Amino acid sequence: MKFGNATSFEEDFLRENLMGPNCVRIAEELMQKARLLPGMRVLDLGCGTGLSSIFLAREYGVTVFAADLWIDPSDNYERFRQFVLEDRIIPIHAEAHALPFANSSFDAVVSIDSFHYYGFEEDYLDTHIVPLIRRGGTIAVSVPGLQEEFSSGIPPRLQPYLDADVHFHSCRWWKALWSRSPEITIERCFSLECHGQAWDDWLECDNPHAKRDVEMMKAENGDYFDTIGIVARVNREESRDR
Numbered sequence: 001m002k003f004g005n006a007t008s009f010e011e012d013f014l015r016e017n018l019m020g021p022n023c024v025r026i027a028e029e030l031m032q033k034a035r036l037l038p039g040m041r042v043l044d045l046g047c048g049t050g051l052s053s054i055f056l057a058r059e060y061g062v063t064v065f066a067a068d069l070w071i072d073p074s075d076n077y078e079r080f081r082q083f084v085l086e087d088r089i090i091p092i093h094a095e096a097h098a099l100p101f102a103n104s105s106f107d108a109v110v111s112i113d114s115f116h117y118y119g120f121e122e123d124y125l126d127t128h129i130v131p132l133i134r135r136g137g138t139i140a141v142s143v144p145g146l147q148e149e150f151s152s153g154i155p156p157r158l159q160p161y162l163d164a165d166v167h168f169h170s171c172r173w174w175k176a177l178w179s180r181s182p183e184i185t186i187e188r189c190f191s192l193e194c195h196g197q198a199w200d201d202w203l204e205c206d207n208p209h210a211k212r213d214v215e216m217m218k219a220e221n222g223d224y225f226d227t228i229g230i231v232a233r234v235n236r237e238e239s240r241d242r
């Protein structure tokens, strides 16, 4: 499967390594709205098996710090070696509240299908992400979300699949959360066009989580879910120097 101008994955490789809706397809669309230039330093937060990191390194010539909690960085290193990208993608084991990086280390932080696990916390963005990015740098996040907030809790037909503490929210909700930050300017908050195709790619995978999600998506029937992209810029004002 081809993505962007410079990235292709064997279908078997992709299916073995997807962890949710096709993150490469999502990265391809999300990053069209966020300008990355060769040589930039990018944190791929919650990179999972690192497919989006491979895409970012290949497509934009950036150096990627591929940070994840659940996936062993040694496994990611082997994957990056397969693509001869071990010099340009650094795999790291990290928890999103204890990121082991110096202030202003990055030109951009990218996060796909991960931010909803921790980024829903009110002060998360300003406390843990903004300090890591140079002034004028970019934040580009995509999360699974909702077309509209549930008005009276999780609908009965989705209750077998979604926990009460799942942080799926609408574009409007994410925009309101990020708007509270004095440190950033939101450039885009939008529904990704690839939502349906990214899910279809995932549902074809021979993976127990994907099999369960087939049932969930049948129940959902296109009525509730969305894939949301948010792109913001860290403000240039001196006030964020600390």
Ligand SMILES: C[S@@+](CC[C@H](N)C(=O)[O-])C[C@H]1O[C@@H](n2cnc3c(N)ncnc32)[C@H](O)[C@@H]1O
Residues within 6 Å of the ligand: 018, 019, 020, 021, 022, 023, 045, 046, 047, 048, 049, 052, 067, 068, 069, 070, 071, 094, 095, 096, 097, 112, 113, 114, 117, 118
């Ligand atoms: C559904 S997977 C998506 C992985 C990958 N971005 C993708 O789209 O295929 C969610 C990822 O978020 C990461 N994650 C969840 N909570 C995290 C946390 N507190 N700190 C760092 N990573 C976290 C997990 O390790 C996992 O790989």
